Amino acid sequence: ILNVEQSPQSLHVQEGDSTNFTCSFPSSNFYALHWYRWETAKSPEALFVMTLNGDEKKKGRISATLNTKEGYSYLYIKGSQPEDSATYLCAFSYSGAGSYQLTFGKGTKLSVIP
Amino acid sequence: DSGVTQTPKHLITATGQRVTLRCSPRSGDLSVYWYQQSLDQGLQFLIQYYNGEERAKGNILERFSAQQFPDLHSELNLSSLELGDSALYFCASSVEGAHGYTFGSGTRLTVV
Numbered sequence: 001i002l003n004v005e006q007s008p009q010s011l012h013v014q015e016g017d018s019t020n021f022t023c024s025f026p027s028s029n030f031y032a033l034h035w036y037r038w039e040t041a042k043s044p045e046a047l048f049v050m051t052l053n054g055d056e057k058k059k060g061r062i063s064a065t066l067n068t069k070e071g072y073s074y075l076y077i078k079g080s081q082p083e084d085s086a087t088y089l090c091a092f093s094y095s096g097a098g099s100y101q102l103t104f105g106k107g108t109k110l111s112v113i114p
Numbered sequence: 115d116s117g118v119t120q121t122p123k124h125l126i127t128a129t130g131q132r133v134t135l136r137c138s139p140r141s142g143d144l145s146v147y148w149y150q151q152s153l154d155q156g157l158q159f160l161i162q163y164y165n166g167e168e169r170a171k172g173n174i175l176e177r178f179s180a181q182q183f184p185d186l187h188s189e190l191n192l193s194s195l196e197l198g199d200s201a202l203y204f205c206a207s208s209v210e211g212a213h214g215y216t217f218g219s220g221t222r223l224t225v226v
Contacts, residue, residue: 004156034214043116043204043217044157089157101147101170102215106156 002026004092006105013080014113020076021108023090027071034102035064035075036089044089047075080112117141120205120218128226132193135221139186139207145169146188147208147215148180152201163188195225 036044048057053068091102117140148160159172163182206215
């Protein structure tokens with residue numbers, strides 16, 4: 001059974017604060033790590049896909065890092081804004097499955113207080 | 115609009131009934147994935163189709179079945195429904211899964 005763990009489960013921050021979340025995944029047979037942003041009543045939206053150990057990706061104020069050897073990824077949000085409020089999902093795919101289905105964590109729910 | 119279309123958006127039905135959820139993938143995507151999200155659970159992988167053929171199966175109950183048609187749209191059939199089947203069902207599509215999915219907006223199923 002492949003488990004993807006995300007922490008914290010939920011987070012409340014003040015507008016302007018920077019924050020980060022953790023995603024832990026199995027390090028064996030790693031293929032790719034995905035981050036999604038999921039706003040209430042909308043569909044999950046892809047943020048990043050990372051495949052190489054040491055990868056760093058950035059999109060505006062959001063960035064992510066990847067450590068495949070120890071099996072974790074961090075998502076950082078700099079200067080949080082109310083519109084960043086959402087659930088952030090991480091998902092893992094492994095090689096050898098043939099289908100590359102993603103195994104998702106339960107997400108970190110971020111609430112940014114104006 | 116993500117390009118992945120799911121219908122219906124909401125469905126309320128009684129226990130013991132059968133329903134069909136429909137998904138049209140993004141143009142050009144050959145893979146369709148079905149996921150279930152129940153209360154307090156993460157997205158649980160149900161099944162994947164690639165170009166009309168079943169590619170992988172996850173935690174899909176025997177009461178559930180799916181298929182992908184020649185035009186690449188997919189249907190998820192849920193039968194003998196139970197209260198515990200109430201959930202948000204997502205369809206996602208991809209050209210090739212390693213590069214991530216595009217999700218539809220989901221179908222919220224309520225079994226009463």
